[in-house]
Amino acid sequence: MLAASAVAQTAKEIRGASPYIAVENEPAPRLIVDPPVAEALAQGVFWAQYRVENLRIVQVFGEGARQVSPRIGHLHITVDDLPWWWADASDNNTVDIAGLPPGPHKVTISLVDADHNVFPDQVKTVTFIVPEHAKVIHGSHSK
Template sequence: MLIKTLAAVAAATVLATGAFAQGTGEVRAAPVFFPIKNEPPPKLIVEPPLPEALARGAVLIPYQTENFRIVSVFGAGASTVSPRVGHLHVTVDDLPWRWAETGDTSTVVVVGLPAGEHKVRIELASPEHKVFAGKTVAFTVPDTASHPH
C-alpha cells in the first residue's frame, strides 16, 4: 500500500513538473481582459439604409466596428479593457436628444419617420461617452401611405 501511494505521488510530481515546464518558454498573446498598449484605433463602417426596408418606411442601417465591441457597460473601469468596448450614440435629424445603442446587432433600426429627407448620425462612444468616430447617413423615406403594409 505504501509503495502504491509513493508511486502515485511520484507520478503526480512528474506530471505537474512537466505541465509547469511547458509554459516557461512559450510566448502567449495577452488576455483580452487587460489593456494592450498601442492598440489600433476603433473604426466604424456604416452602410446606407437597406432599400427593401426603406421602401416600406423602415430604416435599417447596417454597421460594423473594428477594434471595438458594442456592450452594455458604462464607467471609467470599462474604458481600460481590450479590445475597446462601448456603445453607439444615435441621433436622428440633428434633434437635441439621442439614444445609446448597447446591443451589438450590426443594424440601427429607426421606424415611424415621416416621408421625406432624413439623416442619422451614428457614433462610437466609450463607456464614459467619449466619441471615437462617427458617420452620418442621409436618406429619403418614401411616401408609404399608398402602400399596403
C-alpha cells in the same frame, strides 16, 4: 485541404484579439456604416448595417471601463438633428428605426467609449429619403 487552410484567415484576424489578453498600443477604433436598405425605406423603416473594428460593443459603462483592454464602447444615435440621442450597446449589427414619415431624413451614428466620449473621426451621418408612397409602419414591423 491543406491548400485551403493555408489561405484561411485566423480567428484573431477576423474577430480581433482574445478578450483574455490585454492589448498593448491598440489601433484606433473604426466605425463602418452601410447605406440604408432600400426595401425597408419603402415602409418608412431605416435599417443600416454597421460594424466596428478595434473595439467591442458591450453593455458596460462608466469611466473605469475606459481602461479595459481590448477596448469597449457603444453607439450613440440621433435622428434629424433632434437634441436627444439614444445609446445602443446591443451589437446586433443593424440600426433599426421605424415610423419615419415620407421625406428627407438624417441619422447620425457615433462610436463612443464606455464613458460616452466620441472617438475622434468616428461619427457617420447617413442621409436618405423615405418615399412619398411609403407605407409607414408604427410599432412592430417585419421584413
